[in-house]
Amino acid sequence: MTGARAAIPPTYETLGANKRLAEILRTVDEDFLVLLGWDWDRRVVTWPRQHPVIGLPDCPVPGCPLAITVLTRPMCGGCMLRWSKSDLPLEEFVLVTKAESRGVGQVPCAVQGCGRPRLTIAGLLCDAHRVQHTTVGLHALTLEGVKSRSW
Structure with a gap:
C-alpha cells in the first residue's frame, strides 16, 4: 500500500448483522493498520x-x-x-x-483487479481464487480464463 492511510474500514451498516466483527474493528488502531500496510478493499497485508x-x-x-x-x-x-x-x-x-x-515475493494474483499475493509464481493465483478455481466448480476454466475474469 502506498498511501499514508489505510483504506476506510467498513461501517457497521456494511457489516450487516456481524456484531462481533464490528466490535473487533472498533478496537483496531488505524495507525497500526497503516504500519502493516493493511488494505480494507483487498483485505491484504503488505x-x-x-x-x-x-x-x-x-x-x-x-x-x-x-x-x-x-x-x-x-x-x-x-x-x-x-x-x-x-x-x-x-x-x-x-x-x-x-x-x-x-519464490513468489509479493507478486499479485493474476486475476484482474484482485491484488492479493499469489501463493506461487507457477500457480498465478491467490489462495481465494485457487480455491474457487479448483473446488467450487471452476476447475474446467483455464488459467487464461481465470485471469480474464473480474470476479
Missing part, C-alpha cells in the same frame, strides 16, 4: 519489508524476490542452499543474478 521490527530485509541476490527470514544468515534459504553448492565466496555469489525463482 508487510513493510524495511521496518526494523516487523519487516524482513530483501535477499541481496539480484533476481531473488524473497526476504531473509533467518536474520543470522546473509541471504534467503534458497540462495543459502545454492551458495552452499557453489565454490564462490559470498561476496561474489551475491553479485550473480538468480536465473529463476520459485
Whole structure:
C-alpha cells in the first residue's frame, strides 16, 4: 500500500448483522493498520519489508524476490542452499543474478483487479481464487480464463 492511510474500514451498516466483527474493528488502531500496510478493499497485508521490527530485509541476490527470514544468515534459504553448492565466496555469489525463482515475493494474483499475493509464481493465483478455481466448480476454466475474469 502506498498511501499514508489505510483504506476506510467498513461501517457497521456494511457489516450487516456481524456484531462481533464490528466490535473487533472498533478496537483496531488505524495507525497500526497503516504500519502493516493493511488494505480494507483487498483485505491484504503488505508487510513493510524495511521496518526494523516487523519487516524482513530483501535477499541481496539480484533476481531473488524473497526476504531473509533467518536474520543470522546473509541471504534467503534458497540462495543459502545454492551458495552452499557453489565454490564462490559470498561476496561474489551475491553479485550473480538468480536465473529463476520459485519464490513468489509479493507478486499479485493474476486475476484482474484482485491484488492479493499469489501463493506461487507457477500457480498465478491467490489462495481465494485457487480455491474457487479448483473446488467450487471452476476447475474446467483455464488459467487464461481465470485471469480474464473480474470476479
